[in-house]
Amino acid sequence: MTSSTVADSGAAGPSTGDGPGRRSIGRAVIDAVTTANSWMVTILAILLAFVVGGVIIVLSDPGVLRRFEYFFSRPSDALEAVWESVSGAYSALLRGSILDPEDLREAIAGEEPWTEVFEPLSETLTYATPLILMGLAVALAFRAGMFNIGVEGQAVLGALTAALAGFGLSLPAGLHLVVALLAGIAGGALWGLIPGWLKARTGAHEVITTIMLNYIAGSLLLYLINLDGIHHPERNDAISKPVYDTALLPRLAGDQLRLNLGILIALLAAGGVAWLLQRSTIGFEFRAVGSNPDAARTAGMSVGKTYVLVMAFAGGLAGLGGASVLLGIATSSALTPAIIGGIGFDGITVALLGRARPWGVVLAGLLFGALRAGAPGMQAVADVPVQMVTILQALIVMFIAAPAFVKEVFRLRQSRAGALGQTLAKGWNG
Amino acid sequence: MTTENHGTSPVGRTEGAHTALQTRPSPQPAIEEVAESTTARGFWTRSHRAGTLFAVLGIAAAVGFGALAPSDQDARFRLSESADGFTIPIPAAAGAIAFGVLCAVAGVLLFTGVTRRFFGWSVGVALTSLLLSFLCWQVAGETMAVVTVAQTTLLLSLPLILGSLSGVLCERAGVINIAIEGQFLAGACAGALVGTLASNLWVGLAASALAGLFIAWLLAIFAIRYLVDQVVLGVVLNVFALGLTGFLFSRLMQPEQQTYNNPGTFKEVSIPLLSDIPFLGPVLFEASMFLYIALALVVIIQIGLFHTRWGLRVRAVGEHPTAADTVGIRVNRVRYLNVLYGGLVAGIGGAFFTLGRVGPFQENMTDGKGFIALAALIFGRWSPTGALAAALLFGFAEQLQIYLSAIGSEIPSEILAMAPYLATLLAVAGLIGKVRAPAADGQPYVNR
Structure with a gap:
């Protein structure tokens, strides 16, 4: 559907279109920042999103708005309030996701442990883990021409099967973790297989079928949580038994920090997807079907088989993401109805920001992970609700998806590498 | 359903021409048949699929719900607002069987194509009787306030x-x-x-x-x-x-x-x-x-x-x-x-x-x-x-x-909560006829 264009637009790096060695470095830099290449559009889209976010913060702050009532007598008051409100929010966001200078000073002075200093980074990486895995699940399907909105449901299934393996089996540490992760992959792959098969067999559009499967997965989870044997025997609310400690993802930097093995698995998965797409025969078929199914069919590839296969792979990645939530982040290491809670939909935005390229997804996952990690601090310090992060995320992706809009706003010149790929779509029948 | 015809008819055809075609008892194929021939795959035409589905479901309901429903109790459906008002009692088991059979009959009629003109209505009747059969089983011994x-x-x-x-x-x-x-x-x-x-x-x-x-x-x-x-x-x-x-x-x-x-x-x-x-x-x-x-x-x-x-x-x-x-x-x-x-x-x-x-x-x-x-x-x-x-x-x-x-x-x-989504899933998978979106749905139009 969108894959080819989403993917190809990433090809125009900052230097593409410049004659090699013809112009001075300065000229090349100026070109890079004034033309509509994909790096520039990405950076400006993020900038624009933060500006719009700032406007929303100001507009919803009664204290700042009150200063605007006498704007013409003392404009400095209002402007100062605007600056304080917005910079307060965004700096709290940074302190919560990367580094708090205050903590650093105290740690150097020996007043508090160094773990406090690394906590923001640890949180960022922890939040980024499922985002990267689920972003990969969307991105991979994109490259084969399918829009996988079903990541949420596939992740739910992955968490579910990982949980079943996590408290249903008792195995030695290490092996148990591997089995639980594999169970998660299998559960997600199964749930991804269905829309792939339906599309191959009946032509049913994957967007519709995956949306429906998301809700079916949600109901299934709710139903199973309350079953005897799965439900926590000592609790009245909807929560399952906790998985055994042997199945948990080990923490990487001590018990104080939540950073766990999941992030390495996510990076490994990104490498795997990159290898699959660039170096393997299957990956070549995925991309061929994604850019032109008819040509791929003419060349003797089985388009239907590719749809099934890519959705199974994507579902597996999403399932792994769901398992990583359960085994790494979930508070009591147990299933709850909201265990995935929209991370699957965030994964879609991650894939779009990463332009459906594996390493792009990693960067996008880190950015959105950082936003998630910084959000609670922003709410506590600057009184800006955590939902601001969702708004920013949506705005960033909206602008990324509309390069023509960003180009118009910032009056960028046409890139010499040609027009940026628009995400031209086919409809329900395509 | 009229939409079915619109879906497959070319754009320029007006509503008037369409109804004229549909009501004329001529040897020419009616529009539905034209529409059907494009979507059918061999034997499994829309009517055959829907007919088989409802016939099977109807028989399953008659047997299953009929056996599960207690034979000595009534399912009561109260049509008035007041608690002692007009109530229809239906013997649970007999009702479940009767409505299941009705659904199966509608399925058979659909299959034979007798009711092709009224495809939407026939499906409606089949679905409703299926539901009523189910309700006879579930409501047995209770009163459902229909209002x-x-x-x-x-x-x-x-x-x-x-x-x-x-x-x-x-x-x-x-x-x-x-x-x-x-x-x-x-x-x-x-x-x-x-x-x-x-x-x-x-x-x-x-x-x-x-x-x-x-x-x-x-x-x-x-x-x-x-x-x-x-x-x-x-x-x-x-x-x-x-x-x-x-x-x-x-x-x-x-x-x-x-x-x-x-x-x-x-x-x-x-x-x-x-x-x-x-x-x-x-x-x-x-x-x-x-x-x-x-x-x-x-x-x-x-x-x-x-x-x-x-x-x-x-x-x-x-x-x-x-x-x-x-x-x-x-x-x-x-x-x-x-x-x-x-x-x-x-x-x-x-x-x-x-x-x-x-x-x-x-x-x-x-x-x-x-x-x-x-x-x-x-x-x-x-x-x-x-x-x-x-x-x-x-x-x-x-x-x-x-x-x-x-x-x-x-x-x-939770299982019932899945019903709308499962129904839609089956519908887009083409279980009952082909669901077809407007042809240019989702495609931006760029004037060249």
């Missing part, structure tokens, strides 16, 4: 009807609207916020419509002007609306509920005389104002789309924009306007969640209803009446879920 069930079904269906109408308006003109959920949320939030600030429900309702319009405007600008993939855009707009309304809720409406989030609700409107009719009166004529709006919109949009010049243009733009452009229709203008109309309608649908039912706004209070509305749109094959039927069916499924857990049924409510 209450019907009233709640309508209430639960209302946002679905309005949401899917928004989808009909957008998608018939060729713009995919996955952002119904976002339009709902925006409408619900704005209605409560502005309604409270202005202390006037009507102002709140207007704000709801405008909030839906705002999301629709973003959809239109980015889809039509900047050619963004409409499915991507819809998903992102949903996230945006969820974030924005959640932000406003946490920042203003939750901490200071009295000032920002206490709009009150519209009272039920009782139509004099008509509301005194037994059964129908309390269900249809003593209801939320939104019901009248929704039903009026169904009629207006159905007639507008299929019997007016405007509708012909909209459908032309949705099916074959290049042809429409050639005859002088301004394709993108039609699309802009239709997406905006859709936003207004979905915004009003959103208002129902707050101003129509509970009053205050809650974060993510629409809880995926926008996606069920999307399902209803697809299940109803992109037509207003089809969407109405699908919305009522889905609303009833939800009401049944509430009712059955109230009478302590052994059927888990």
